[in-house]
Amino acid sequence: TSGTVSWTDTLTWSLVSAVTSDDTIRKGLYPEPGANASTKNGGGAKKTEHYWALCKVLFDGHAEYGSAFKITLGNPKAKGLRQAWV
Helix, strand or coil, rough: CCCEEEEEEEHHHHHHHHHHHCCHHHHCCCCCCCCCCCCCCCCCHHHHHHHHHHHHHHHCCCCCCCCHHHHHCCCCCHHHHHHHHH
């Protein structure tokens, strides 16, 4: 369907690999127990920023989705377009 991602086994395992191999993304999405940086108090990043980082890893240059993703990356209003990807 237009506008959706087909989550193949390859793409799914790329997602798992991206989360497990990047400590910043992993800790941002799955913080360790204990004190964590509070985004309310100006620390840490919102989870959507980590989702966006995953999107860049997965779709920037991707054979099937790369051209559509490139439109978002190259647009001055890209932040508004991110919602479609995250």
